[in-house]
Amino acid sequence: MNRQVILTSRPAGVAQAENFAVISAESLPLGPGQLRIRNQFLSVEPAMRGWIADLGNYSAPVAIGSVMRALAAGEVIESTAEGWHAGDQVCGWFGWQEEAVVAPDAILRRIAERDLSPSLSLGVLGINGVTALLALTRIGEPQPGETVVVSTAAGGVGSAVGQIAKLLGCRTVAITGGPEKVTQCLTEFGYDAAIDYKADGLNEALAAACPNGIDVYFDNTAGVISDAVMPQLAIGARVVVCGTASLTQWNPWPSGPRVERHLLVKRARMQGFVIFDHMDLWEGAVARLAGWVRDGKLRYSEEILEGIEACPDALAGLYRGENKGKRLIRV
Amino acid sequence: MNRQVILTSRPAGVAQAENFAVISAESLPLGPGQLRIRNQFLSVEPAMRGWIADLGNYSAPVAIGSVMRALAAGEVIESTAEGWHAGDQVCGWFGWQEEAVVAPDAILRRIAERDLSPSLSLGVLGINGVTALLALTRIGEPQPGETVVVSTAAGGVGSAVGQIAKLLGCRTVAITGGPEKVTQCLTEFGYDAAIDYKADGLNEALAAACPNGIDVYFDNTAGVISDAVMPQLAIGARVVVCGTASLTQWNPWPSGPRVERHLLVKRARMQGFVIFDHMDLWEGAVARLAGWVRDGKLRYSEEILEGIEACPDALAGLYRGENKGKRLIRV
Numbered sequence: 137m138n139r140q141v142i143l144t145s146r147p148a149g150v151a152q153a154e155n156f157a158v159i160s161a162e163s164l165p166l167g168p169g170q171l172r173i174r175n176q177f178l179s180v181e182p183a184m185r186g187w188i189a190d191l192g193n194y195s196a197p198v199a200i201g202s203v204m205r206a207l208a209a210g211e212v213i214e215s216t217a218e219g220w221h222a223g224d225q226v227c228g229w230f231g232w233q234e235e236a237v238v239a240p241d242a243i244l245r246r247i248a249e250r251d252l253s254p255s256l257s258l259g260v261l262g263i264n265g266v267t268a269l270l271a272l273t274r275i276g277e278p279q280p281g282e283t284v285v286v287s288t289a290a291g292g293v294g295s296a297v298g299q300i301a302k303l304l305g306c307r308t309v310a311i312t313g314g315p316e317k318v319t320q321c322l323t324e325f326g327y328d329a330a331i332d333y334k335a336d337g338l339n340e341a342l343a344a345a346c347p348n349g350i351d352v353y354f355d356n357t358a359g360v361i362s363d364a365v366m367p368q369l370a371i372g373a374r375v376v377v378c379g380t381a382s383l384t385q386w387n388p389w390p391s392g393p394r395v396e397r398h399l400l401v402k403r404a405r406m407q408g409f410v411i412f413d414h415m416d417l418w419e420g421a422v423a424r425l426a427g428w429v430r431d432g433k434l435r436y437s438e439e440i441l442e443g444i445e446a447c448p449d450a451l452a453g454l455y456r457g458e459n460k461g462k463r464l465i466r467v
Numbered sequence: 468m469n470r471q472v473i474l475t476s477r478p479a480g481v482a483q484a485e486n487f488a489v490i491s492a493e494s495l496p497l498g499p500g501q502l503r504i505r506n507q508f509l510s511v512e513p514a515m516r517g518w519i520a521d522l523g524n525y526s527a528p529v530a531i532g533s534v535m536r537a538l539a540a541g542e543v544i545e546s547t548a549e550g551w552h553a554g555d556q557v558c559g560w561f562g563w564q565e566e567a568v569v570a571p572d573a574i575l576r577r578i579a580e581r582d583l584s585p586s587l588s589l590g591v592l593g594i595n596g597v598t599a600l601l602a603l604t605r606i607g608e609p610q611p612g613e614t615v616v617v618s619t620a621a622g623g624v625g626s627a628v629g630q631i632a633k634l635l636g637c638r639t640v641a642i643t644g645g646p647e648k649v650t651q652c653l654t655e656f657g658y659d660a661a662i663d664y665k666a667d668g669l670n671e672a673l674a675a676a677c678p679n680g681i682d683v684y685f686d687n688t689a690g691v692i693s694d695a696v697m698p699q700l701a702i703g704a705r706v707v708v709c710g711t712a713s714l715t716q717w718n719p720w721p722s723g724p725r726v727e728r729h730l731l732v733k734r735a736r737m738q739g740f741v742i743f744d745h746m747d748l749w750e751g752a753v754a755r756l757a758g759w760v761r762d763g764k765l766r767y768s769e770e771i772l773e774g775i776e777a778c779p780d781a782l783a784g785l786y787r788g789e790n791k792g793k794r795l796i797r798v
Contacts (some may be wrong), residue, residue, distance in 0.1 A: 389724045
């Protein structure tokens with residue numbers, strides 16, 4: 137039997153535990169050109185809100201009654217597909233389930249870093265790390281000496297952005313929530329300054345941490361945090377729009393202070409980044425990130441929940457801000 | 468005597484006639500390395516609101532009691548500056564006055580197109596035309612076959628943007644105000660479609676005019692017009708933030724629908740453009756524009772008000788939307 141997490145109803149905002157069910161299904165027989173994968177780690181990520189939402193997005197919504205779309209890392213245990221063999225380590229679109237039967241196009245990559253945990257392919261060597269590196273370098277274009285501000289700075293993407301920006305010679309400023317994460321940003325991820333947005337005075341704290349303005353803003357939140365950052369952009373600033381974690385409702389569409397004047401006066405650029413547009417750069421990015429990980433220059437934080445029963449509430453928990461590091465489920 | 472228009476008080480929003488005074492001052496003696504210029508045409512432009520505003524902007528505010536900052540075109544009538552002689556046609560920062568005594572650094576350029584009216588150097592061969600060409604090509608990056616939407620499409624910048632985009636092989640869609648300007652956009656400036664934003668149904672009209680979405684949005688207005696455009700951006704769209712004409716108050720800062728999600732889902736880019744960052748490209752741009760003007764491929768519309776007494780109310784009139792074409796004062 138194969139235990140699976142099914143989407144049972146479509147939430148208005150972030151999916152809660154009651155929008156899912158854990159069921160047992162019979163294992164599928166393997167057709168020609170297919171692989172059976174035993175999942176080892178399942179990913180839980182903010183983007184899942186978008187995959188579930190029934191509105192214009194960059195991917196079709198997960199259908200009611202189907203296995204929740206998710207990246208996972210696992211091992212090929214049976215294969216009728218050319219070039220794939222039992223024992224191969226892979227990560228890809230295997231869903232929130234114990235076992236997946238897939239065609240090779242569901243595989244994102246063969247995990248080459250056998251010296252590192254396969255869980256890393258869902259975090260610092262996966263979408264998080266690759267997004268951090270490519271969005272920062274290709275859209276943020278940080279130059280040595282510039283000031284880079286990161287929202288959700290202790291998160292899976294943010295923590296990598298901060299460290300990579302530092303490796304590239306920038307001054308790095310974290311925006312995060314709570315004193316514990318502030319400490320983590322400073323001691324673990326090496327930020328030059330860290331601001332607790334839940335404490336008073338975000339505007340003043342940003343001004344103090346960024347005396348020459350903000351050259352790159354790596355935005356994972358939108359909302360009131362971005363509203364505080366935008367007026368403090370430096371001339372020629374780049375805003376990387378990577379996520380909108382602070383906005384949980386789209387009906388009615390959320391409002392906020394207009395950005396046009398900031399962009400005009402500062403000759404600034406604001407641009408959205410979706411990793412799936414940059415798949416051709418994936419392997420090169422992973423190789424660079426893995427090198428930094430092995431050298432101890434790129435630290436990461438994982439929070440591993442045990443058992444597939446943890447899945448249904450795991451996404452809502454992300455949006456409650458309770459996770460400490462990249463959230464994963466060990467199957 | 469030299470008649471001048473002086474800023475007498477700082478307005479909260481757009482400067483009105485009562486914020487200026489027309490005075491007569493004695494002509495200044497010419498110092499060494501200076502030029503005396505007899506102004507022929509004075510420019511009136513939306514950016515003046517920003518030059519007057521006492522808040523963070525890309526140029527220092529015009530001081531109370533000083534001649535209103537303005538571009539003008541005129542003739543050198545006396546010179547002690549090397550390389551400049553009586554009879555030279557020039558345009559530059561000569562202010563709202565009949566006669567200016569300046570150092571050469573106030574000169575933007577020597578007008579080489581003696582076959583064309585010097586007024587053009589304040590419009591289609593000046594900031595408007597050069598802004599249109601450079602902002603469209605460098606930030607908008609229009610590709611043949613793409614759909615380009617222009618706000619204030621009949622204005623000095625907008626009308627040039629629409630025609631240049633068309634010359635570059637794009638489908639062009641005008642957003643403008645009133646049936647008269649709609650007709651002008653279609654017949655005079657060659658737009659493929661023109662929408663009257665004052666009539667009902669901007670969303671529906673945009674959807675009908677842009678069935679494949681909007682690849683380039685050249686924005687001179689911000690505000691509710693942009694709010695209608697943003698949800699209809701195509702994947703990979705570019706938004707050129709060139710002006711914010713529809714927003715007249717900055718205290719309190721205006722709010723509107725958030726753009727982050729549109730930029731993210733559409734992997735779109737939104738970037739501010741200020742012409743003064745691109746002065747090295749000016750002469751090349753003017754040469755290209757002048758060629759199109761001589762060939763009859765780039766049409767322009769001028770509205771020439773007579774006499775310096777017209778200056779004080781001319782700017783407020785722009786924001787009342789009453790001008791027909793590039794507004795100029797003939798001295």
